[in-house]
Amino acid sequence: MRTCTRRDRRLARRAVAAAAAVAFVAGTSQYASASTSTDGTEGGSENSLQAAWSDDWALLGLENPGLEPTDLGITEVDTAEYQQEGPYTIGFASQGPTNSWATIYDETLKAHADELGVELAYAGADGREDKQVNDINDLLAQDIDALIVTPMGPAVTAPVERAAAQGLPVIICTGTVDTDQYVARVDRDNRLNGALYAEWIAHEIDYEGSIVMLKGIPGVPTATAREEGAKEVFAQYPDIEILDEQYTNWSPTEAKTIMEQLVTRFGDEIDAVWSDSGFGAIGTIQVYAERGLEVPPVTGEPINGFLKLADEHDVRFAAVGYPPTHSAACLDAAVSALNGETLQSFINVEVPIFDDTQIADYVEPECSDDLWLPASNLSDELLAELELC
């Protein structure tokens, strides 16, 4: 009986999702253009964060269950003091190519710099905070006009402040720093991502049942913000019980091992799996499929390996992207600052948000498992060069 009503609700929801999909297609193209435009449209009357909080729920056929948008104290930043004539040389202190996400992130920004005629001074930190401190110092010793930083940890606060003191506009690109000495931060509100996953799961199990949570890395802001958003949502539904929560360290290996143990411990008590990453979703599907069990609804970032498995096993899922290609928007913000345009202090990037009904629009059966989707805004040359497609 319960399954039946759930299915009915689901069909009704799909109609809503279909309508939302139309809006989403428009959103995609807007997203693609936003990352290549330099007209500073981010500085409209309603900021991009408010827009996401009011619009993103509908993309999964949901409504905001009453959460307040994240208060990031967004202000309008006047960048007249940084205005200067081009061509520009911009420093980019990045994470470095430690995984496919980071590689595509770097390559996208480099390609966009070529398009804009910006000269890039690049330093990759190998994912290490201590190396990045030196990297930024090295970049500051060069003749750069602006600095883009993808912070690896709190230690980079000091060099970021030093850059600001030298009169450089600093753009924080994905991540956070413990200072306000920057012009703008370009990122995705991860609390919203976690809340979207949680509300989708609540809706999927009819607001009652037992779930498990697969979190990322302890203490990493992206992971804590996703967890925070999810728990605020689950706290509103007393009939939803969190059976257990574990860290996967965003490793496919650890995620699968953890999930094996959770399935052994709770068996069919698990009605859904809240995972903050595609790796957690992959492990979940593998474990249930290998045991010949029906895979419960699961969430995660759209990595091709996840979507291929979901397609193969007909899994109900919700995916909220965290596309590496938003690095282009960071370069746009830096250029806007050098053009003297007004910027918002936080620029929320638009991301693809979809569920299993739209899988065909995203999955790339011929491409590598490690490809972050959608890949439509990556050039064929880059995909071939990285042997991803």
Add this chain to the structure above:
Amino acid sequence: MTAVVSVRRFDVGRVDREAIAPFAGLLVVLLVAAVIAPDFYRASNLTTVGRQVAILAVITIGQTIVLIAGAIDLSVGAVMAFAMVIVARVSDGDDVRLLAALALCLGFGAVVGLLNAGLVVGRRVPPFVATLATLILIEGVQTAWTRGVPSGTLPSALTTVGQSRWVGVPIPLVVAVVLGAVTAFLMRSTTYGRWTYSTGANSGAARVAGVPVGAVVTVSFVVCSLCAVIGGLLLAGYVGYVDQYIGQGYDLDSIAAAVVGGAALTGGRGGIGRSMVGAATIACLLNLIVLSGADAWLQLVVKGSVIVVAVAVQQAARGSR
């Protein structure tokens, strides 16, 4: 003299407290499991644990041989990851090309072992530093080759090996037991084994006694790297996904497992069987923590505590002989 003593200590059939301690430790873990988490003994969980034990045990076998020879190998995790990258990239999901990929992996393992041995034996670099340098070098080459993007797919033949069972036993466990039996025989009943123990106990004395110390250490490193390749491939088959960080943590876990099994970081002591029991103890314990519903952060605390307790027990056992 020392060399002679250590050879006799490990003669076949000799049973002492030091040898019993690791088994007692595992027994305690298994009993605790029966009390606090009966789910541990469910068939599906035993399969999971069996695979986890097997992969750690395969790595630990190699590490133990290197430890007995008086060295240490920090590069096993990097070797595991690189082996997976090679298989995924070279075979790209094609079972036919898997054989070529496997040959390439084993060749790679042998080269890494020779490189480690070359630094340690030829250049007299301390093993800790030499293998740390190799670890960084392998990671660097991997990043340069893949540009951080490990492309390709794992062949289904490999995932079948990683995920299937034979007469109810996970295939990785069968591999681990066979490998353990072969290497235990090598270490206990051949001249090479005796040479390895005497080299680790006192390389100077061993050299005087005519043991080809350099060759012994070289063989140990090569065997260790080959074990890492095999372990990496089994783990890759189990995970079924190209994870370039797949071997992370196995370098230290394998050392911990060997120490829990009674191997000494100072060389000359330890045994394959006991190290495998050490690996089983650690893997069972970590599984038990999750099953019992303890907090995630407790895992590292328990792991650390077990190593400390194991070393203390081993010391006490040695002291009271």
